[in-house]
Amino acid sequence: MNRSEAAVSAEPREEAFSYRPLYAQVKDSLVRRLIDGAWQPGQLIPSELELAREIGVSQGTIRKALDAMTAENLLVRRQGRGTFVAQPEESRILFQFFRLVPDSGERSFPTSVVVDRTVAKPGVDERAALDLSEDARVFRFRRIRTVDEWPAIAETICLSAARFRGIEDLADIPNNVYRLYSERWGITIGRASEKLKAVSADTDDARRLGCEQGAPLLQIARTAYDLANRPVELRISLCRTDRLHYSSELR
Amino acid sequence: MNRSEAAVSAEPREEAFSYRPLYAQVKDSLVRRLIDGAWQPGQLIPSELELAREIGVSQGTIRKALDAMTAENLLVRRQGRGTFVAQPEESRILFQFFRLVPDSGERSFPTSVVVDRTVAKPGVDERAALDLSEDARVFRFRRIRTVDEWPAIAETICLSAARFRGIEDLADIPNNVYRLYSERWGITIGRASEKLKAVSADTDDARRLGCEQGAPLLQIARTAYDLANRPVELRISLCRTDRLHYSSELR
DNA sequence: TAGTGGTCTAGACCACGAC
C-alpha cells in the first residue's frame, strides 16, 4: 500500500493550507480510537508492525505517533510486551494529577469522606467552565480529604448531570473519581489546568478543616478535560498548608 | 570514523552495567559543551550532518539528541536556519519560569524595585538548599515586583557570594536576573522546583505590599538549578493573589 | 540556488518478556 492509498490521506501537496505531518495525522486517528472507546484502558494495542500495515505507513511513522501519545500519558509502552492504553490507577493519578505533598515524607493518596451532594442549577462560573447550555443541571459534591491522618483538604467537585447520568443515585463515591469516570461513563481525563490563590478560611472552612477562621488556605481551582479536550470536571480545593505544600516543577 | 572510534564511546556490549543509549550519551556530551561554555547562548551550533561526522554517529542519532535538548528548552531549532543555543530573553523566561498571571488579561513581565541587599551568613535552610559549605557567605536581596502597575510580589533572592563574585558591587540589579547570571557569570538556569503554601501577611509584608496584616498571601519557595543540576538560587516570593493567580498545567 | 532542519521510509540488530 503506498501513501496515496493510506487511510489517513497523506500527500501534503494537496492540502497546502492545513498541512499536518503524517505522524501527527496518524496520532490523531489513534487518539480517536481512545475517544470512541475502540481501545479500552488497560488493553494491549496492536504492535507497531501491525499498525503500520493496517494504516499503510512505515513502522517509524507509527513509532513517532505512539511516542507522542506515550509522552502525553495516553499509552504505556513495555519493552518485550507491547503497548497498552493507560489506566487511571492510583499511582499514575497520584503522580500526574496530585501535587500536594507532605513537607516531610512520602507522597501519598489522600482518603476522602463525602459530606454533601446535590443536583442544582450551575453558577455562572460553573456554566462557563464546563461549557454548559442555559438549562443544564450539575451534580455537585463536597468531600474532606485526609493526608497522613490529618484533614487537610476541603473539595467541591462539579460535573454535568447530563454527562454523568445516574451519578446522583450512586450509593458511594470512591476516592479515585477519575477511575470512576472512566469505568462508569467511559470518560478519560487527559489533562487539567489549575489556578492557585491564597484565601482566608471562612467559618465553614474553619469548622471543616479544624483551623482558625481567617487562617490562610491554598485554593486550587481545577478544570479537567477529556481526550477530546472538552471540559469535564470543575473542582475547587481548599487546602491547609501547615504540613503540606503544592509542588511544581519548571523546565 | 566508525563507532568504536567515536568520541562518546559507543559499543553498548562493553558496558553491560552502565548502559545508556547512544543518543543519550551524545546528548550528555553536547550538554557538556553548554556547561563548559564552549557553546554560548544565542550561538548557531554546527548542523546535524557536521555533528554526525564529528562525533561519528548517524544524523538520526544526532537528531534524537538535539530533539531531547530542544524539549528541555536548551536549544531552539529553526527550519532553514539552523539550531541555536537558547537565550534567557524576556519572553522565554516569562513563559518558562513565571507562572503568576493576571486573573483577566495578558501575561506580562513584572517590573522590580530592589529594596534591600546584604552579604550575610546563610540560614540553615539556605545553606541546605544551596548546598553550601560551613563557612560560606550568601548575597541576599529583596525586591518588590509590580504587575499591571500594582505591587503584588515581595521577593527575597539568595545566592552564593562565592559563586556570584562581585555581585555585591553591582550598581544595579536588572529585572531579568537569569540573563544577568548568564551574561556576567556564565551560569544558565536549566530548571527550577517550586513549593507553594498559603501564609498570613506579617506587618512587614503588609506594609510592603499594601495589604492588611494577616491577609492571605501565596508563598512560593523556588530553588533554581544550573545545567549541571547544581542549586544556584533560592527565592522566596510572597504574592497577593487578589488579582493574580498561579497557573499550573497538568498533563 | 544552496544549505538547513523536518518528515518519511526501510531495514538491521539489540534487550526484554513470555512461552
Added chain:
DNA sequence: TCGTGGTCTAGACCACTAT
C-alpha cells in the same frame, strides 16, 4: 525460541531561509 518495543543507520524528499 519468538515477538515485542528500543536503538541505530542510511538515504530520500520536502519546506523554509538566506543570498
